[in-house]
Amino acid sequence: MTSLPMETAEYLQTEVLMDTRCLVVLLDADGRVTGLECPWGEWPLAALRIGSALPEPLRAVLDASPPDQAVQLYPFIYLDDSQVVDVHVCANGANRQLILRDVSEVHQAELKFQQKAHEVSLLLEKQAQLNRQLELQKVELERASKAKSRFIASMSHEFRTPITSIMGHADLLSRTASDANPPAAIQRASWHLLTLVENLLEEARQGQGTVHLNPAHVDLDAVLKDMAALFGEQARSKGLELRIGASPSDASLETDELRLRQVLINLLGNAVRYTREGQVELNTVFSDDRLEFRVSDTGPGISESDRERIFKPFMRLDETGQSGAGLGLSITRHLVDAMGGQIELDSEPGRGSTFRFTLAATPPGKTPIPHDLEGLRVLLVEDDPDALAILELFLADWGVEVHSASGLSEAQTLAGSQGFDLVISDLNLDEGSGGEVLQAVRALQPECRTMLCSGSGVSSVWREHYGGFADDFLMKPVQPDTLRAAIERVLSDAA
Amino acid sequence: MISRKICVLGAFAVGKTSLTRRFVHGVFDERYLTTLGVKIDTKTVKLDTATVKLVIWDIEGADPADHEVQLVNSRMKAYLQGTDGILLVADGTRPSTVDVARDIHQWLLAEYPDVPVTLLVNKSDLADLWQVDHHALDGFDGLLQKFTTSALSGENVELIFFSLAEALTKNDEPPDGDR
Numbered sequence: 298m299t300s301l302p303m304e305t306a307e308y309l310q311t312e313v314l315m316d317t318r319c320l321v322v323l324l325d326a327d328g329r330v331t332g333l334e335c336p337w338g339e340w341p342l343a344a345l346r347i348g349s350a351l352p353e354p355l356r357a358v359l360d361a362s363p364p365d366q367a368v369q370l371y372p373f374i375y376l377d378d379s380q381v382v383d384v385h386v387c388a389n390g391a392n393r394q395l396i397l398r399d400v401s402e403v404h405q406a407e408l409k410f411q412q413k414a415h416e417v418s419l420l421l422e423k424q425a426q427l428n429r430q431l432e433l434q435k436v437e438l439e440r441a442s443k444a445k446s447r448f449i450a451s452m453s454h455e456f457r458t459p460i461t462s463i464m465g466h467a468d469l470l471s472r473t474a475s476d477a478n479p480p481a482a483i484q485r486a487s488w489h490l491l492t493l494v495e496n497l498l499e500e501a502r503q504g505q506g507t508v509h510l511n512p513a514h515v516d517l518d519a520v521l522k523d524m525a526a527l528f529g530e531q532a533r534s535k536g537l538e539l540r541i542g543a544s545p546s547d548a549s550l551e552t553d554e555l556r557l558r559q560v561l562i563n564l565l566g567n568a569v570r571y572t573r574e575g576q577v578e579l580n581t582v583f584s585d586d587r588l589e590f591r592v593s594d595t596g597p598g599i600s601e602s603d604r605e606r607i608f609k610p611f612m613r614l615d616e617t618g619q620s621g622a623g624l625g626l627s628i629t630r631h632l633v634d635a636m637g638g639q640i641e642l643d644s645e646p647g648r649g650s651t652f653r654f655t656l657a658a659t660p661p662g663k664t665p666i667p668h669d670l671e672g673l674r675v676l677l678v679e680d681d682p683d684a685l686a687i688l689e690l691f692l693a694d695w696g697v698e699v700h701s702a703s704g705l706s707e708a709q710t711l712a713g714s715q716g717f718d719l720v721i722s723d724l725n726l727d728e729g730s731g732g733e734v735l736q737a738v739r740a741l742q743p744e745c746r747t748m749l750c751s752g753s754g755v756s757s758v759w760r761e762h763y764g765g766f767a768d769d770f771l772m773k774p775v776q777p778d779t780l781r782a783a784i785e786r787v788l789s790d791a792a
Numbered sequence: 793m794i795s796r797k798i799c800v801l802g803a804f805a806v807g808k809t810s811l812t813r814r815f816v817h818g819v820f821d822e823r824y825l826t827t828l829g830v831k832i833d834t835k836t837v838k839l840d841t842a843t844v845k846l847v848i849w850d851i852e853g854a855d856p857a858d859h860e861v862q863l864v865n866s867r868m869k870a871y872l873q874g875t876d877g878i879l880l881v882a883d884g885t886r887p888s889t890v891d892v893a894r895d896i897h898q899w900l901l902a903e904y905p906d907v908p909v910t911l912l913v914n915k916s917d918l919a920d921l922w923q924v925d926h927h928a929l930d931g932f933d934g935l936l937q938k939f940t941t942s943a944l945s946g947e948n949v950e951l952i953f954f955s956l957a958e959a960l961t962k963n964d965e966p967p968d969g970d971r
Contacts, residue, residue, distance in 0.1 A: 354832040357847045361797055361874040372867050373829020373852075381829060408828045415804050415826050418857065422886060426923075 308368055308387060309336060309396060318399035320345070326391050328359055340399060344376060352376065355384065355395060362386040364393075373404055381405075449498055460494075461752070461774035463487045465687030468777060491774065492562045495555065510553040510635060511772055514786060517544040517581070519778040520558060524579060528565050537569065538576040548583035548658040554779070555772055556632045557656075563625035564592040564652050572596035575649070588658035591651060598646040668785050671696035674715075678708045678722035678734050679750075684773070688721070691777045705729025705737065712738045717745050719784065721771075724751035735766045746787045750775060793836070795845040796960045798953075799872055802881035803892035804853025807914040810943035811881065812850045815953050820944050827852045830871045837957050844957050849875070856892050863892070864899050877908050877936075877956045884913045884940065885921040890928050897932055908936040908959050910952055917942040 309321070318340045323332035330347050344352045351359060354374055362369045371384040381404040385396040467483035525541040532539035550557075561579065568577040575595025582589045599607060608630045633640045633654045644650035675692055679685040680703045692699045700717070702708040704726050712720070720738045724731035735747040749763055752773035763770075768787045771780065800808045809827050814820055816833045831850040836843060851871050854863050864872075878900060882893040893911065900909055911932055913924055929938060936959055941948045 353834050353847075357797070357832045357834070357849070360795070360847070361849075363873065369870070369873075371830075371870055375829060375831045404828060408826065411828050412826045414857075415853075415855070416824070418855070419805055419824075422888065 308385070320397045322351075322355075322395040322397060324351070324359070324393050324395065328356060328393075331392075342397070351395075355397075358384050359386060359393065359395065362393075364388060373400065460487050460491050461684055461687065464774050464776070465684075465690070469687075469690060487774075492559055492566070495559045510556065511770065512551050512553055513770065514782070515550045515552055515554045515557060516778060516782045517548070517550055519776075519782070520554065520561070521579070521581070523558070523776075524561055524565055527562070528569050528577070531569050532577060535569065535572075536574065537572055539569070540576060540578040540580075542578070542580035544581055545583040545588070547660055548581075548588050549660065550588055550656065550658045552636050552656055556636060560629050560632050560636075560654070561590070561592070563629045567625060568592055568594035568596065568650075572649075583658060586657060586659060587655040589653060589655045591653050593649060593651040595649040598648055598650055599642065599644040600646050604642055604644070668788050669696075670781075670784065673697045673719065673784075673788075674700070674717045676700050676702065676708060676711055676717045676720040676738065676745075678702045678704070678720065678726065678731070680704060680723060680727045684723070688775065688780070691775075691780055694777075695781065703727070705733050708734045709737050709741075712741045712745075716742060719746045719748065719787065721748045721750060724749050732763050732766075735763065739766050748783060748787060793843055793845050794961060795847055796876040796957065797847045797849065797874055798877045798879060798956060798960075799849045799851055799875045800879045800881060801851055801868070801896055802853060802912075803883070803886075803889040804855055806853065806881045806883040806886075806889050807941075807943045808853065808879075808881050809850050811879070811912065811914060811941060811949060812848050814943045814946055814949050816848065820946075822944075829867065835953075837954060839954070839958055839961065841958075842961050844961055846953060846957055854892055854896060856888055863895055872904070875904070875907060877960050878904070878910070879912055879952065879956065880909050881912045881914055882924070884915050884924045885918050887923050887928060890924055894931050897935075901934065908956070909934075910936045910956050911938045912941045912948075912952060913939070914941045914943060916940040916947055917944045 309319070318338065319336060320340050320342055321332075321334040321336065322330055322345060323334070325331050328351055330345055330349055330351065333342075333345060333347060350356065354376055358371050358374060362371075365388070366386075367388055369386045371386070374382050374384050376382055379401065380399070381401050383398045383400050385398075387394045387396060463483055464487045467487065470483070521541050521544050525539065528539055565577065565579060572594045573596070577595075578591070578593045580591045580593075582591070608626050629652075630640050633656075636656055638654045638656045640652060640654040642650060642652055670692075673696075675697050677685065677688055677692070677699055679688065679701070685701055685703075689699050689701060700711055700715070702711055705728050708720070708722070708729075711717075717738070720735060722731040722734040726734070731749045731751070735749065738745055739747060747767050748769045748771060749767045750771040750773060768790065769783050771783055800812055802808055804826060805824055809825070809831065810820060812831070812833060816835045827850060829852055833848050833850065834845055835848070836845045849871055851868055854865075854868075880893050880897060880900075883889040890913070897909060897911075900907065911929070913929070916922070932938070937952075937955060939948045939952050941952060943949065
């Protein structure tokens with residue numbers, strides 16, 4: 298201690314305290330070690346020897362230190378990978394001293410903490426980056442999913458137009474042909490095709506999490522008759538008995554008829570497809586404001602363990618030689634749920650299965666008055682010539698006086714020159730829209746009844762947009778029975 | 793022989809120690825070992841005009857978490873005293889480190905306006921993860937140079953030290969300018 302310059306000794310006392318691992322390095326003007334003092338203990342530092350040059354890190358610190366500063370502290374200087382020192386550079390005239398304190402332990406502890414903190418920061422940064430990437434991918438996937446749904450929706454729309462034409466012409470054929478088989482086959486194929494399209498469309502909609510319904514009064518008799526016609530031939534060809542019970546006369550059902558048909562076609566289609574002998578039945582029972590539909594078969598039945606599985610998409614119990622995409626029951630359950638019902642299954646393996654679902658129904662209200670449509674003046678607005686021809690034929694068959702227009706201006710001209718009882722317009726026209734047509738006709742003829750018709754879109758949405766000036770809505774493909782029922786309903790409401 | 797002090801600065805884990813080790817010892821280690829304090833290394837380089845001993849101060853990384861408090865802390869300030877040149881390092885796979893470098897650069901412009909600064913965007917070997925484009929390097933006025941580097945492959949590593957050494961000795965009078 299006695300050999301230390303006064304300032305250095307004072308600095309040691311006041312700042313460095315009594316640290317046992319503290320070394321004072323005395324230097325000459327060239328920075329060579331002239332003395333080593335360990336004031337409060339023993340700390341042999343191998344890198345330092347009297348008469349030697351300073352190790353590089355210490356030499357660098359000494360060189361960098363401003364010569365005019367009395368004491369300068371350089372904390373955490375690595376001497377090597379394991380030894381870290383705080384370096385105090387003390388000026389003492391021409392000579393300088395270094396006071397070294399071994400801070401390796403403190404440094405190591407802080408370093409461990411720092412290392413962990415940095416590793417956590419890096420992980421968090423990485424996570425944030427991944428989250429951003431995921432977010433971008435999510436947006437991209439959503440965009441792709443929407444594009445897919447749009448594609449399927451537009452494809453479905455494209456399908457509907459020719460199907461409408463096929464079904465209309467099949468209907469005409471069935472009235473004129475002596476051999477009823479070809480038109481029946483066309484009709485069957487059309488319904489089959491339509492149901493497949495609707496199933497696909499529904500699958501796409503499920504991806505969006507929504508089912509849009511077009512609720513309207515359902516002519517249950519007509520639906521059941523169609524089911525009998527649709528599956529009669531198929532059942533007969535397999536030697537099965539198809540029994541379709543009469544509809545209850547005391548129930549009035551308002552739901553989405555197309556969806557109801559889809560559900561019944563899916564259930565009856567499965568029953569006929571999987572039943573080898575015996576019978577397939579469809580019965581309806583009205584009780585407590587609920588209408589129960591029951592589809593029973595004498596097929597192989599479904600085991601307890603398979604009862605949930607069959608309602609999953611793309612799932613079929615028997616993969617051998619059966620047609621269909623495996624979407625039917627999944628979509629059936631989804632649709633029944635959306636219509637406010639619940640599908641249930643009773644089955645006994647080897648004995649058969651019964652699928653049951655109920656929908657809300659009411660006792661019959663005002664029954665549409667059967668109208669004689671003879672001489673009814675109808676303005677028909679449709680830009681697709683095939684669809685127009687079919688509707689014209691249906692209407693002409695009932696003695697309706699039909700005037701046709703292909704767009705808004707033609708419709709306006711006709712409505713300006715003669716009176717109409719009813720205007721039926723397609724929603725999407727090449728020139729103008731169905732909404733504009735109905736508005737224009739209503740403006741000229743406030744008493745005229747109005748109906749909108751479309752192959753795409755959703756009638757509940759139309760009701761919001763066009764409810765003010767459309768009395769009813771028709772979904773394509775329009776069947777003669779549906780058209781007639783809708784016309785009679787509209788005319789009854791007016792009466 | 794003349795000697796020049798170079799400080800290596802930047803956010804943590806951008807590769808300051810790896811670049812220095814690559815240059816001084818010709819080695820690279822994949823592990824990330826944080827630096828707390830300063831590691832001082834030297835390397836003598838022969839330029840066309842002079843032989844220079846580079847004293848490289850590899851300074852602990854700035855932590856953006858401390859950004860609001862003190863990006864350049866008191867330890868770093870002590871280490872920077874008397875520096876002749878600065879290598880400012882960012883990580884091309886972490887855009888936040890470019891922001892840290894930009895803030896340090898602003899501080900340097902105020903505190904060390906005459907000291908040349910070279911900007912390095914490191915880890916060019918990680919092309920798939922690269923996120924720093926040309927526009928991200930806007931706002932670095934008055935830099936000596938900008939380089940992309942890779943301590944792993946060694947891309948541009950020699951070049952940056954040599955060109956900084958040249959810049960730091962350009963106006964030197966030979967060779968009694970020992971420090």
